[in-house]
Amino acid sequence: MKLFSTAMAVIGSLIISLGLVLQKRGVAWFRHTNKNSAEYKLLRNIWFIGFVLNNLLSIFYYFALKGLSASVVGAMMGLNIIFSALFSRLILKEHLSKTIITLSLILVFFIALANLTSAEETTTAVPAAFEIYLFFILPFCITTLAQLLKKTAIIKGELYAILFAASAGSLEGFIIILIKALQASKGSNPLLYFSSPYLYFYILASVSLIMFMQVAYSHGRMTRTGPVLWAMQILYPVIISYISFKTQFIPLQTTAFAGIILCIILIQFKKT
Numbered sequence: 001m002k003l004f005s006t007a008m009a010v011i012g013s014l015i016i017s018l019g020l021v022l023q024k025r026g027v028a029w030f031r032h033t034n035k036n037s038a039e040y041k042l043l044r045n046i047w048f049i050g051f052v053l054n055n056l057l058s059i060f061y062y063f064a065l066k067g068l069s070a071s072v073v074g075a076m077m078g079l080n081i082i083f084s085a086l087f088s089r090l091i092l093k094e095h096l097s098k099t100i101i102t103l104s105l106i107l108v109f110f111i112a113l114a115n116l117t118s119a120e121e122t123t124t125a126v127p128a129a130f131e132i133y134l135f136f137i138l139p140f141c142i143t144t145l146a147q148l149l150k151k152t153a154i155i156k157g158e159l160y161a162i163l164f165a166a167s168a169g170s171l172e173g174f175i176i177i178l179i180k181a182l183q184a185s186k187g188s189n190p191l192l193y194f195s196s197p198y199l200y201f202y203i204l205a206s207v208s209l210i211m212f213m214q215v216a217y218s219h220g221r222m223t224r225t226g227p228v229l230w231a232m233q234i235l236y237p238v239i240i241s242y243i244s245f246k247t248q249f250i251p252l253q254t255t256a257f258a259g260i261i262l263c264i265i266l267i268q269f270k271k272t
Contacts, residue, residue, distance in 0.1 A: 005067030006115055009076045012060025015053050017083030021091050022050030058202075061179050068118065069247045070180040071257070074173050074237030075114045078107055078260045081230065081267055103267045110259035117253040126184045127244035135174060135240050136201050139167035143212060161220025162228050168212035169232030171205045176237045178202045180245065227265040234261055 026047030032040040064073045082104045088094040146163035149155040155163075178198045186192040193199045216225045238257050241247040 001067035003067075005064045006076075008060045009064035009068065009073055010079060012057050012064060013076060013079035014083050015060065016057045017080050018087050019050040019053030019056075020080075020084055021087040022046050022053065024050075024088075025091055026050065058175070058179065061176055062183075065176070065180045065183060068115070069241055070176050070245060071238040071241035071247050072114055072118045074176050074234050074241070075257055075260050076111055077173070077176075077233050078111055078230075078264055081264055082107060085267075100267055103263050107260060107263040107267070110256045110263060114253050114256035114260065117250050117256065127181050131240075131244045132177070132181055132198065132201075135177065135236075135244070136205070139170040139174070139212075140208070142170075143167045143215075158220040158224050161216045161218075161225050164212045165216035165220070165225035165229040166232050168209045168216060169229040170236040171209040171212065173233040173236035174240070175202060175205055177240050177244070178205065180241075184245070227269060230264045231261045234264070 026043040026045070026049075029040055029043035029047055032043065034040055061073065064076075068076075085096055085100060085104065089096045142163055146155070146160050146167075150160050178201055182193050182196055182198050182202075185198070186196055213229070216229065234257070242249065
């Protein structure tokens with residue numbers, strides 16, 4: 001089961017990365033003036049294919065979390081950066097430097113280390129509901145605080161954007177936690193998920209993180225918001241996994257998590 005779950009996490013990362021690059025490739029259809037042209041229709045179709053691929057990710061998460069902890073699945077999201085860089089090179093013809101290639105190989109090593117040092121998950125502790133509620137509300141509290149501080153002129157510019165990027169990344173990582181919590185509390189019958197508040201948290205988190213990302217990108221540079229966003233996508237589910245799911249603490253695995261976050265930050269700075 002662990003091998004199958006690992007494969008699902010890798011394939012899911014590949015799928016979402018392809019989706020993101022296809023959306024970037026076709027995004028010009030929004031600004032296209034001639035809606036009857038062949039180019040408009042091609043770009044629109046490319047964008048929608050990318051959109052569909054992005055929304056398939058939760059299916060792969062579901063099966064990945066059957067045999068892996070939320071912390072490991074969260075860490076494997078780091079593969080998104082590698083696959084995105086590869087597809088950008090193949091589809092968008094963007095430059096791929098030797099530094100990014102080297103950092104990507106190091107990132108793969110740390111992700112493999114995090115996976116290999118984890119035990120197969122056969123049973124999962126049911127998390128306390130109040131902990132899930134707390135971790136769900138926290139990113140929204142951060143954005144609310146950012147709004148208040150901005151209105152009172154205590155913070156300006158990019159710090160405001162960074163707080164929104166941190167919240168968006170946290171919510172994206174939290175989606176993994178919600179899927180794991182649904183599995184732990186409701187079992188393998190998806191119909192039972194409709195009776196859980198976690199499903200509706202999932203929907204709200206998915207919509208909110210898109211909004212938060214737009215605020216972050218419109219008020220800050222990618223060199224500042226990107227590393228925070230990607231780092232929190234991994235760090236947040238790792239922390240929650242240890243607290244709420246009683247995931248076993250393994251020093252070597254924790255070192256791998258730290259290495260993954262560091263590589264992602266360095267790659268983001270190099271890319272932007």
